[in-house]
Amino acid sequence: MATAPVKRITDIGPPSYENFLHPVIKKNYGLWKYHENVAPGILCHVSETGDRIYTVRAGSPRLLSTHTIRLFAALADKYCDGFLRFTSRNNVEFLLDKKENIEPLKQDLHAAGFPVGGTNNAISNIVHTQGWVHCHSSATDASGIVKCVMDALYDHFTEEKLPAKMRIALACCLNMCGAVHCSDIAILGIHRKPPQVNNDTINKICEIPNVIASCPTGAIRTATVNGKPSVEVVEEQCMYCGNCYTVCPAMPLNDPANDGISIWVGGKVSNARSEPRFSKLAIPFLPNNPPRWPEVVNAVVNIVNVYVENARKHERMGEWIDRIGWPRFFDLTGIEFTRYHIDDFKNAGLTYARSAHIRY
Amino acid sequence: MADKKYETPMLDELEKGPWPSFVKEIKKSTDISPACQDLLGVLEVSYEDKKNHWKHGGIVGVMGYGGGIIGRYSDMPEQFPEVAHFHTIRVNMPTGWFYTSDALRTLCDIWDRHGSGLTNMHGSTGDVIFLGTTTDELEPTFKDLTAAGFDLGGSGSCVRTPSACVGQARCEWACYDTLAACNDITQTYQDELHRPAFPYKFKFKFSGCPNDCVASIARSDLAIIGTWKDEIQQDDAAVAEYAASGLDIQKDVCGHCPSKCMEWDGQKLRISNRECVHCMHCINVMPKALRPGKEKGAAILIGAKAPIVQGALLASVLIPFVPAEELLDTIKELTSRIWDFWGEYGKNRERIGELIQRVGMANFLDAIGLDPVPEMVSAPRDNPYVYFKAEDKI
Numbered sequence: 001m002a003t004a005p006v007k008r009i010t011d012i013g014p015p016s017y018e019n020f021l022h023p024v025i026k027k028n029y030g031l032w033k034y035h036e037n038v039a040p041g042i043l044c045h046v047s048e049t050g051d052r053i054y055t056v057r058a059g060s061p062r063l064l065s066t067h068t069i070r071l072f073a074a075l076a077d078k079y080c081d082g083f084l085r086f087t088s089r090n091n092v093e094f095l096l097d098k099k100e101n102i103e104p105l106k107q108d109l110h111a112a113g114f115p116v117g118g119t120n121n122a123i124s125n126i127v128h129t130q131g132w133v134h135c136h137s138s139a140t141d142a143s144g145i146v147k148c149v150m151d152a153l154y155d156h157f158t159e160e161k162l163p164a165k166m167r168i169a170l171a172c173c174l175n176m177c178g179a180v181h182c183s184d185i186a187i188l189g190i191h192r193k194p195p196q197v198n199n200d201t202i203n204k205i206c207e208i209p210n211v212i213a214s215c216p217t218g219a220i221r222t223a224t225v226n227g228k229p230s231v232e233v234v235e236e237q238c239m240y241c242g243n244c245y246t247v248c249p250a251m252p253l254n255d256p257a258n259d260g261i262s263i264w265v266g267g268k269v270s271n272a273r274s275e276p277r278f279s280k281l282a283i284p285f286l287p288n289n290p291p292r293w294p295e296v297v298n299a300v301v302n303i304v305n306v307y308v309e310n311a312r313k314h315e316r317m318g319e320w321i322d323r324i325g326w327p328r329f330f331d332l333t334g335i336e337f338t339r340y341h342i343d344d345f346k347n348a349g350l351t352y353a354r355s356a357h358i359r360y
Numbered sequence: 361m362a363d364k365k366y367e368t369p370m371l372d373e374l375e376k377g378p379w380p381s382f383v384k385e386i387k388k389s390t391d392i393s394p395a396c397q398d399l400l401g402v403l404e405v406s407y408e409d410k411k412n413h414w415k416h417g418g419i420v421g422v423m424g425y426g427g428g429i430i431g432r433y434s435d436m437p438e439q440f441p442e443v444a445h446f447h448t449i450r451v452n453m454p455t456g457w458f459y460t461s462d463a464l465r466t467l468c469d470i471w472d473r474h475g476s477g478l479t480n481m482h483g484s485t486g487d488v489i490f491l492g493t494t495t496d497e498l499e500p501t502f503k504d505l506t507a508a509g510f511d512l513g514g515s516g517s518c519v520r521t522p523s524a525c526v527g528q529a530r531c532e533w534a535c536y537d538t539l540a541a542c543n544d545i546t547q548t549y550q551d552e553l554h555r556p557a558f559p560y561k562f563k564f565k566f567s568g569c570p571n572d573c574v575a576s577i578a579r580s581d582l583a584i585i586g587t588w589k590d591e592i593q594q595d596d597a598a599v600a601e602y603a604a605s606g607l608d609i610q611k612d613v614c615g616h617c618p619s620k621c622m623e624w625d626g627q628k629l630r631i632s633n634r635e636c637v638h639c640m641h642c643i644n645v646m647p648k649a650l651r652p653g654k655e656k657g658a659a660i661l662i663g664a665k666a667p668i669v670q671g672a673l674l675a676s677v678l679i680p681f682v683p684a685e686e687l688l689d690t691i692k693e694l695t696s697r698i699w700d701f702w703g704e705y706g707k708n709r710e711r712i713g714e715l716i717q718r719v720g721m722a723n724f725l726d727a728i729g730l731d732p733v734p735e736m737v738s739a740p741r742d743n744p745y746v747y748f749k750a751e752d753k754i
Contacts, residue, residue, distance in 0.1 A: 009506035020458040032532035066468035073461035082461035132406035151377030176666035182578040249416035256410035271570035291370040
């Protein structure tokens with residue numbers, strides 16, 4: 001006798017967040033009145049009802065083993081009835097209704113190697129991508145550089161001593177899964193050589209018209225190589241975005257000798273004070289130098305230090321540069337201004353200095 | 361932790377230092393799956409070679425879905441057979457990234473049974489990322505996930521997993537219920553999320569106020585940013601307390617106001633609310649004294665993206681204000697009109713922001729039936745190259 005097939009469950013979406021809210025949060029949903037900063041990494045939100053919920057925020061490497069997630073779950077059971085959340089920047093937040101549990105939780109987190117901090121005028125966790133751990137188009141590793149930079153800036157995570165908040169992000173290629181393009185400091189992996197066309201396979205595994213259409217600068221054109229249909233890349237027109245590689249595996253552009261890092265500064269997402277804006281190029285190229293990437297770490301630390309010494313209270317990186325001007329930024333940081341800093345893509349003219357407002 | 365299989369001197373360097381180490385996380389997981397040993401092995405080779413050792417993705421997935429799984433194969437399968445297939449599974453996170461310890465353990469149990477035990481909490485778009493398993497394990501993982509009430513997130517040319525800030529669950533500034541809106545949109549567009557049918561990806565992000573904690577203005581095709589229309593709620597006694605506690609209100613609050621809409625005379629803070637641009641600075645600095653107004657809702661912006669293909673874009677204003685209670689209906693109506701136009705005219709891998717750049721905002725507005733308003737531009741055009749429509753000429 002035939003048995004009825006088991007019904008396949010699909011299209012259910014995520015479980016409702018309402019199942020996961022702390023009772024104090026459920027009771028005071030939409031009733032929060034204000035918050036206080038208890039200490040770095042610790043917030044207290046106060047409701048119209050007088051109820052309070054405490055948040056303890058800890059940094060994580062984002063790449064977590066289930067062992068560590070189980071540790072977080074156990075700490076949540078021990079100190080806050082099992083209620084916790086994660087932030088948009090890969091921090092874990094424990095939500096407590098008992099103030100006396102803050103210190104012991106903080107000590108347990110510290111003992112397990114997870115620092116408490118990342119709030120207000122601190123450097124929050126670095127948003128980043130997969131890098132060499134898991135991606136085929138990465139021009140650098142992500143987790144490794146993040147680890148080295150955060151080791152160097154650790155005290156800026158656990159303390160709130162910056163002029164304003166600072167958001168650092170890393171993307172390991174121009175695809176920018178980490179969307180670093182609006183960060184105070186963006187660390188961006190870049191390729192610097194055109195794709196190496198695999199003439200043996202391209203006609204079998206890719207649609208050549210799609211490959212040609214994928215290029216934003218029209219650098220790819222048809223070619224016949226050894227009697228087979230293929231493409232060629234006009235080197236002067238290629239800016240190594242890798243879009244053709246995303247469309248076609250026969251266009252790889254990883255090149256250890258030329259891949260590396262660029263550094264961008266002054267972007268922001270928040271509307272506070274000045275409008276949201278893109279990060280601008282500070283350093284066009286630094287080498288990949290694993291395992292500790294000293295050139296990248298030193299460059300980021302230098303920019304942070306110069307910013308801390310010179311920016312006024314509430315000035316984000318970009319707002320500080322607005323006040324002092326780009327020439328002074330390059331002067332103070334000691335970063336060389338080169339031809340690569342001048343835009344030559346679409347709308348480039350909008351970034352030329354179009355006034356006699358010049359600081360001397 | 362299992363005994364080590366490979367020497368990894370370069371990765372071992374990344375166990376040092378105060379910041380939590382991803383290498384320690386991978387090593388911890390070696391008792392869950394042998395794949396973690398081979399991941400350490402191949403990653404060490406990448407550190408030596410200064411290049412990744414992954415092949416371009418492949419088409420793998422679960423039955424009936426076109427997204428949610430990212431195929432990943434090693435380019436050194438003979439040396440590192442345990443990561444020969446090492447696919448990623450995107451699991452749609454609970455909205456706002458809220459969990460109970462039990463929910464987290466459920467996810468851990470599933471992943472320990474079927475994969476590497478390695479995750480990202482979370483991926484850039486917001487999903488829980490299960491990092492690394494074989495093709496054979498995809499269907500069993502999916503079955504266990506759905507049985508536990510979870511589902512996959514988006515990948516490819518589809519609705520990507522929508523995300524929201526913490527919202528009214530734990531923030532006094534949220535001007536609409538970001539969690540409810542995000543969850544509703546996620547559930548409404550399940551078909552579009554799992555079965556890619558668009559020119560390219562489409563992202564929704566829900567921020568409760570102009571601080572924009574989920575970076576919607578930089579990262580989403582449709583950004584829903586909470587704001588208010590009436591006067592900032594002001595508690596004069598609390599303002600005086602900030603002043604008494606040493607805050608320089610003129611310098612630190614009024615001095616940074618972008619529209620210069622406020623003055624402090626040492627006694628009273630006066631705000632010209634008609635000139636306020638709703639930037640949040642004064643409220644951020646004095647959360648006990650100032651709050652968003654009572655007439656709450658959101659601005660809807662369109663077209664943000666990272667550089668690929670035609671260059672990065674910030675989102676721009678499409679509807680300056682929608683009252684909170686009308687928000688979901690408005691988003692859905694708008695979305696349907698936008699997708700109709702994009703589906704018809706969008707080129708392969710063209711995000712909606714790029715399409716608007718290509719055809720022009722005015723033509724886009726005509727297509728979706730929205731009237732132009734001055735809030736949409738930073739200034740009117742400064743060139744006289746105007747295309748007049750036939751019906752406007754005699």
